[in-house]
Amino acid sequence: MKKLRWLHRYMPEYLKLAVPAWVALLVEVLVDLSLPTLMASIVNIGIRNSDTPYILRTGGIMLGLALFGSLMGLARNWLSTKVSQDLGTLIRADLFRKAQRLSMSAILKFGPSSMITRLTNDVMQVQNMSFMLTRIFIRAPLLLLGSVIMAFILNPGLAMILVGVIPVLGFLIWLRIQRGLPLFKKVQAAIDRVNGVMREYLGGVRVVKVFNRHRYEQDKFDAANQNLTGLGVKAARSMATIQPLMLVLMNGSIILIIWFGGIRISAGNMLVGDIIAFINYSLQILQSMMMVSWIFTAGVRAKTSGDRIGEVFGLEDGMPLPEEPVVPVGQGALEMRNAAFCWPGQSIPVLKDISFRVEPGQTVALIGSTGSGKSSLVNLFSRFYDVSEGAVLVDGQDVRAYGLSELRSRIAMVPQQAILFTGTIRDNLRWGRPNATEEELEAAVRLACADEFIPKLPDGYDTWIGQGGVNLSGGQKQRLCIARALLCSAPVLVMDDSTSAIDMGTESRIRSRLRQHAQNMTVLLIAQRIHSVMNADRILVLDEGKLVGSGSHAALLEDCPIYRDIYRSQMGLDRSGKEVV
Numbered sequence: 001m002k003k004l005r006w007l008h009r010y011m012p013e014y015l016k017l018a019v020p021a022w023v024a025l026l027v028e029v030l031v032d033l034s035l036p037t038l039m040a041s042i043v044n045i046g047i048r049n050s051d052t053p054y055i056l057r058t059g060g061i062m063l064g065l066a067l068f069g070s071l072m073g074l075a076r077n078w079l080s081t082k083v084s085q086d087l088g089t090l091i092r093a094d095l096f097r098k099a100q101r102l103s104m105s106a107i108l109k110f111g112p113s114s115m116i117t118r119l120t121n122d123v124m125q126v127q128n129m130s131f132m133l134t135r136i137f138i139r140a141p142l143l144l145l146g147s148v149i150m151a152f153i154l155n156p157g158l159a160m161i162l163v164g165v166i167p168v169l170g171f172l173i174w175l176r177i178q179r180g181l182p183l184f185k186k187v188q189a190a191i192d193r194v195n196g197v198m199r200e201y202l203g204g205v206r207v208v209k210v211f212n213r214h215r216y217e218q219d220k221f222d223a224a225n226q227n228l229t230g231l232g233v234k235a236a237r238s239m240a241t242i243q244p245l246m247l248v249l250m251n252g253s254i255i256l257i258i259w260f261g262g263i264r265i266s267a268g269n270m271l272v273g274d275i276i277a278f279i280n281y282s283l284q285i286l287q288s289m290m291m292v293s294w295i296f297t298a299g300v301r302a303k304t305s306g307d308r309i310g311e312v313f314g315l316e317d318g319m320p321l322p323e324e325p326v327v328p329v330g331q332g333a334l335e336m337r338n339a340a341f342c343w344p345g346q347s348i349p350v351l352k353d354i355s356f357r358v359e360p361g362q363t364v365a366l367i368g369s370t371g372s373g374k375s376s377l378v379n380l381f382s383r384f385y386d387v388s389e390g391a392v393l394v395d396g397q398d399v400r401a402y403g404l405s406e407l408r409s410r411i412a413m414v415p416q417q418a419i420l421f422t423g424t425i426r427d428n429l430r431w432g433r434p435n436a437t438e439e440e441l442e443a444a445v446r447l448a449c450a451d452e453f454i455p456k457l458p459d460g461y462d463t464w465i466g467q468g469g470v471n472l473s474g475g476q477k478q479r480l481c482i483a484r485a486l487l488c489s490a491p492v493l494v495m496d497d498s499t500s501a502i503d504m505g506t507e508s509r510i511r512s513r514l515r516q517h518a519q520n521m522t523v524l525l526i527a528q529r530i531h532s533v534m535n536a537d538r539i540l541v542l543d544e545g546k547l548v549g550s551g552s553h554a555a556l557l558e559d560c561p562i563y564r565d566i567y568r569s570q571m572g573l574d575r576s577g578k579e580v581v
Ligand code: TTP
Pocket: 343, 346, 350, 368, 369, 370, 371, 372, 373, 374, 375, 376, 377, 416, 497
């Protein structure tokens, strides 16, 4: 139950509507309980004495009560629907907010598909349960208890039959729950997997088509889907056996009641009306036990889902933040002091003992073979992750001393993967600064050389971009990402291999425009091509997580063998400097 503690915070809001629903329910139950007794009196008094006015009067009262009960039922239904839908909405909103606060490594703990299931399907289960709670939870025990009491009042001897059967039924329900719980946990995990396969397929649909892997993907999906079906059926079956068993037991006890009641009536110890009422109460007990079994089925699912939601709420929020964040001042100096970095969950550091400094306004390039840790390195400045040793400084202050949004608003980032969002080009560009003017927007677009293609698109700036920017070319996407970052007008610009899909001519145009119009900006530029880095103020060479060279192009050619190798391989020269054919 500890994992369900997160539900507490929704209780005040929930109870506001749930309590009136329960009051309405209580009235309904009282009506239900009074009807069989009234009926008994019609049989015992009215029919026995042929007292028609009595029959009509009592019948009228019964009708009135039934109508009133239905009205209450309507109100209660409205309230339960509203309260459970509201609860679902609140939980989903909070889950999304929580997901936004999580650090990268925390989000990766469950993976995107599971996070989505948790936010949708799992919340739905909890929502269902809350609906059941306001509809039948109070009703079932009340009806059960009331019916037992009324049965006792009518005839204690016969009521003993019921008292004998109810614990057996209770035990049956308990037994099923024990079996059901672990099964439903597996069902939710299976939903995660189905979502996962679908997500992966949709994300990589082009690759699937190119490699003609439809059959493979279909099989993968079928396997996940079959698995879900199998588990779902198994879980539902394990719960479904309760109902028939209960029916057999309850109908058995009604036979006993009629049997023993019959004997009593023949002996003149009991009235016919009482037997009718008694059977009615027994049926209500049966009905309420059924409700209890439904609610437990829903409860078992909701508990599993509630735990899964609780796991998300239980994740540590992002990174430890300073109590009193420092206000950033400065023009955008970057520095690393003996920084080392390990990916979460791994023991081998991907960056070792890195120290360098970038002065405000400088352009520093970072080059190194793939996997050498360039992206990992720049991620540290925006504090997507924390260093495991040493320090990362922005404007002379440790990044851990700033508030996260203050820090990140100082560093405009063009990530290695050109990620765009559903919306128009204009929406996407304005991400970093929603209130940017049209002139600022166009200036940023010109710097990124995106003015070369945006006007040619069908709707220009209002062209709709599909999810992930599917309707643009790689180079177009990269240019939009550069413009988006430039529009933030942050003092630091980090470009992670963000011109890899842009042809050399355009790339050098972007570089010269940046040099002319953004002289004050500190630029940290990652690139694979020597051409892209040659003109930087300084070039850092990264190899297997270590900084192996730092200096100008000419200096590095002189004294950094790794840089020389990269240069030669890209110029088509062999080690001795001869052209390779
Ligand atoms: P990167 O820092 O991504 O290497 P890179 O940017 O230099 O490479 P590229 O030019 O191809 O963009 O990765 C460095 C190491 O970190 C690499 O061995 C893989 C590892 N790594 C993880 O373990 N988890 C991750 O999420 C990422 C991105 C990298």
